[in-house]
Amino acid sequence: MKQHKFILIGLIVLSLLLIACGSSTTSTSTGSPHPTQSTLGDNSVRSITRATQSGDFHTPLDSTPDVDGTTIYFTASSSHGAGVFRVPAAGGPATSVFVGSPFVTPRGIAISPDGKQLYVTDLAAGDKGEIFVVPVSGGSPSLLQGSMGTMPQNLDVVNQNGQQLIYFTGKDPQSGQSGVFTLPVTGAKAPTVVVKGAPLVNPDGVVVTQSGIIYVSDQSAAGRSAPTVGPKHRVRQYARLCGQFSNGAGRPGNRRASQTESL
Numbered sequence: 001m002k003q004h005k006f007i008l009i010g011l012i013v014l015s016l017l018l019i020a021c022g023s024s025t026t027s028t029s030t031g032s033p034h035p036t037q038s039t040l041g042d043n044s045v046r047s048i049t050r051a052t053q054s055g056d057f058h059t060p061l062d063s064t065p066d067v068d069g070t071t072i073y074f075t076a077s078s079s080h081g082a083g084v085f086r087v088p089a090a091g092g093p094a095t096s097v098f099v100g101s102p103f104v105t106p107r108g109i110a111i112s113p114d115g116k117q118l119y120v121t122d123l124a125a126g127d128k129g130e131i132f133v134v135p136v137s138g139g140s141p142s143l144l145q146g147s148m149g150t151m152p153q154n155l156d157v158v159n160q161n162g163q164q165l166i167y168f169t170g171k172d173p174q175s176g177q178s179g180v181f182t183l184p185v186t187g188a189k190a191p192t193v194v195v196k197g198a199p200l201v202n203p204d205g206v207v208v209t210q211s212g213i214i215y216v217s218d219q220s221a222a223g224r225s226a227p228t229v230g231p232k233h234r235v236r237q238y239a240r241l242c243g244q245f246s247n248g249a250g251r252p253g254n255r256r257a258s259q260t261e262s263l
Contacts, residue, residue, distance in 0.1 A: 049091070050091065051072055051087050051088070051089060051090075051091050051092075052087045052091075052092075052093075052094045053091055053092055053093055054093045054094070055085070055087070055093045055094030055095060056078045056079055056080070056094075056096075057076040057077065057078045057085050057094050057096075058076060058077055058078065059076055059077045060074050060075065060076040060085075061074070061075045061076065061106070061107050061108075062074065062075050062107060062108050062109045062154065063075075063109065064109050064110050064111045064118075065089060065111075066111060066115050066136070067111065067113070067114070067115035068115070069089055070088065070089050070090075071086050071087070071088060071089060072086065072087050072088075072089050073085070073086050073097065073109060073111065073118055073136070074086075074087070074094075074109065075106040075107055075108070075109050075120060076094075078096065078099055080096075080099045080100060081099045081100040081101070081103065082099065082100075082103045082104065082105060082106050083096055083097070083098050083099030083100060083103050083106060084096070084097040084098050084099075084103075084106065084109065084118060084120060084134055085097060085099075086136075097118070097134060097136070097138055098134055098138060098139065098140065098141060102122075102125055102126075102130075102132065102141060102143075103120075103122055103125065103132070103141065104122055104123075104124035104125045105122060105123055105124040105125075106120045106121070106122045106132075107120075107121050107122065107123060107153065107154070108120065108121040108152065108153060108154035108155045108168070109121075109155075110155050110156050110157045110166070111136070111157065112157055112164060112185060113157065113158070113159050113164060115136065116135065116136060117133050117134065117135060117136065117185070118133070118134040118135075118136055119131060119132070119133060119134075119144070119155055119157055119166055119185070120132045120133075120134060120141065121152035121153060121154060121155055121168065121170075122152075123151055123152070123153070126143075126148055126149070127148065127149055128148075128149040128150070128151050128171075128173070129147075129148075129149065129150055129151040129152050129170065130143055130144070130147050130148055130150075130152070131143075131144040131147035131150075131152050131155065131166070131168065131183070132144065133185075144166070144183060144185075144187050145187030145188060145189070146183045146187050146188040146189055146190050146191050147168075147183060147187075147191065148173070149173040150168070150170040150171060150172075150173055150181065150191060151170045151171040152168045152169070152170040153168070153169040153170055153203065153204045153205075153206075154168065154169050154204055154205050154206050155167060155168035155169075155206065156168075156206055156207050156208050157185065158208045160212075163184060164184065164185040165182050165183070165184060165185070166182060166183045166184070166185060167180060167181070167182050167194070167206055167208050167214065168180070168181055168182075168183070168191075168206065169181075169203040169204055169205070169206045169216060170203075172193060172196050173190075175196070177196040177197045177200075178196065178197070178200045178201060178202055178203055179193060179194065179195055179196025179197065179200055179203070180193075180194040180195050180196070180200075180203060180206060180214060180216060181193055181194060181196075182194060194214070199218075199221055200216070200218055200221065201218055201220035201221045202218060202219065202220040202221075203216045203217070203218045204216075204217050204218065204219065205217040
C-alpha cells in the first residue's frame with residue numbers, strides 16, 4: 001500500500017557560516033589539515049577542519065561528499081574559468097573535475113546515489129539557467145533535458161520508488177513562479193512541479209530526507225507572503241498548505257561546506 005508522506009517546506013531565514021576553503025586564486029597553504037576550534041552549541045561537531053590545502057580555485061559556492069565520504073566535490077572559479085573541483089576529505093590539494101564552457105556560474109552540486117554522476121546548477125548557462133550532468137571521472141558536462149530556462153538554484157538527488165529523482169529550486173519556465181521541481185536523472189520534456197508560488201519568494205537550498213520530507217530555505221520569504229512570527233510558525237503554515245504527497249523513501253541530504261542556522 002502506498003504510504004503518504006508530508007512534504008514540509010521550511011522557510012528559514014538564513015545566516016550563512018562559510019567555511020574558509022580558498023579565498024585567493026591559488027591557495028598556498030601546505031601540511032596537515034588545520035582544525036579550527038569554534039564555540040558550538042552541542043557536541044555534534046567538535047571542530048571545523050580545512051580540507052583544501054592548495055589548488056587553483058577561488059569563491060567556492062557549494063559542495064557534496066562522495067558516497068564513501070572520502071572525496072568532496074565542489075563548485076568554484078579558477079584562473080581557467082568556473083567549474084567543478086574535488087579534494088580529499090582528509091585534506092589535500094584541490095584539483096579540477098571540469099572547468100570552462102558550458103559552465104558560466106556553476107552553483108549547486110549534488111551526487112547521484114550510486115556515486116557516478118554529479119549534478120550541477122548554473123543560473124547563467126543557456127537561456128535562464130540549466131542543470132548539467134558531470135561524470136565523477138571527468139569529461140564534458142551534458143545538459144539535463146527539461147532543466148532549460150528554470151533558473152535552477154540548488155538541488156538534491158534521491159531514490160524514490162526505484163527511480164532516481166532530482167529535486168531542485170528554481171522558477172517555472174511557463175509562469176515564472178518560484179518553486180520546487182523534480183526531474184528524473186535521465187531528463188524529461190519538462191520538470192514536474194512539486195509546489196510553486198506563495199509563500200515561496202526566492203527559494204534556494206533544498207534537501208530531502210529519507211522519510212520524504214523536503215526542507216527549503218528562502219531568505220526573501222520573511223516578512224512578505226509568509227507569516228512573520230518566527231520560523232517554526234512558517235514551517236507549520238506551509239505544511240498545511242501542502243497537505244499530503246505520495247512519496248517514497250529517499251536518502252539523507254547532502255552535507256554542505258556552508259552551514260545554516262535559523263534566526
